[in-house]
Amino acid sequence: MADAKIIDGKALAQDLRAQVARSVAELKQRHGLTPGIAVVLVGEDPASRIYVRNKAKQAVAAGMASFVHKLGADTTQADLLALIDRLNADKQVHGILVQLPLPDQIAADAVIQAIDPAKDVDGFHAINTGKLIIGLPALAPCTPVGCVMLAKHALGELSGAHAVVVGRSNIVGKPLAQLLLRENCTLTICHSRTRDLAAVTALGDILIAAAGQPEMVKGGWIKPGACVIDVGINRVEDAAGNTKLVGDVDFAQALKVAGSITPVPGGVGPMTIACLLRNTLRAARAIAGLEQEQ
Numbered sequence: 001m002a003d004a005k006i007i008d009g010k011a012l013a014q015d016l017r018a019q020v021a022r023s024v025a026e027l028k029q030r031h032g033l034t035p036g037i038a039v040v041l042v043g044e045d046p047a048s049r050i051y052v053r054n055k056a057k058q059a060v061a062a063g064m065a066s067f068v069h070k071l072g073a074d075t076t077q078a079d080l081l082a083l084i085d086r087l088n089a090d091k092q093v094h095g096i097l098v099q100l101p102l103p104d105q106i107a108a109d110a111v112i113q114a115i116d117p118a119k120d121v122d123g124f125h126a127i128n129t130g131k132l133i134i135g136l137p138a139l140a141p142c143t144p145v146g147c148v149m150l151a152k153h154a155l156g157e158l159s160g161a162h163a164v165v166v167g168r169s170n171i172v173g174k175p176l177a178q179l180l181l182r183e184n185c186t187l188t189i190c191h192s193r194t195r196d197l198a199a200v201t202a203l204g205d206i207l208i209a210a211a212g213q214p215e216m217v218k219g220g221w222i223k224p225g226a227c228v229i230d231v232g233i234n235r236v237e238d239a240a241g242n243t244k245l246v247g248d249v250d251f252a253q254a255l256k257v258a259g260s261i262t263p264v265p266g267g268v269g270p271m272t273i274a275c276l277l278r279n280t281l282r283a284a285r286a287i288a289g290l291e292q293e294q
């Protein structure tokens, strides 16, 4: 069998960012409105610093205003909540993103629920989560939206396909399940307690790996011809002692079995940021009382 088609998340994300940038330019020209995103980083986690820098950079490249708040690792929950209050009230800020994970002294849930749901561009607030489940328009989490876009790009229609999701986090697995149901997929969610995981994943016409385990999904776990979306970003050392990025899927093995597959890096990651910009644009339009674009 021929190798799987590699799904180019970088190119797809670039198209989406360009589309968002055109809408931002129009919004500025027609309504004098510049969408603004506040990105909050607490502590020194090196991966988080890179993500935050990229998010801010891409927002500016799309014509948005970006406000980065870097707080020390010893920041108290009260201080962070006070900042969230200020950002909720700030007319220049339409999107608020608090980079996760947070240091131990801060309860992430308390912070997420303090964000104005209208500015919750991560789509993590209980209001947006609830709206997503019952099918109301909502700001939906960026990584899951990106995953669905990538699968649609590879397969076209998803209706009736059996989608298997590995992972049940609030950030990826659970919202992704809701989005796949919206696309009329048949759905299975697997997790660390699932019995005979490899047999369950092998049922998926679409297999989405979001377990946070480097190269866990082997070739034999994949249905021949399936569309494989790899959400994992794991830093591991190769034989020579150099750090490299790998996904949750054993890419070399999967390439021989799958019909299409996203690479790491260059698959889901760039789509997450592009979807964040789209959410910020949507939040700005909604706050200004403007109709949404499709």
Ligand code: GUN
Residues within 6 Å of the ligand: 097, 098, 099, 100, 101, 122, 142, 143, 171
């Ligand atoms: N950390 C890892 N992924 C995410 C995400 O999508 N949003 C935020 N805020 N933090 C993250």
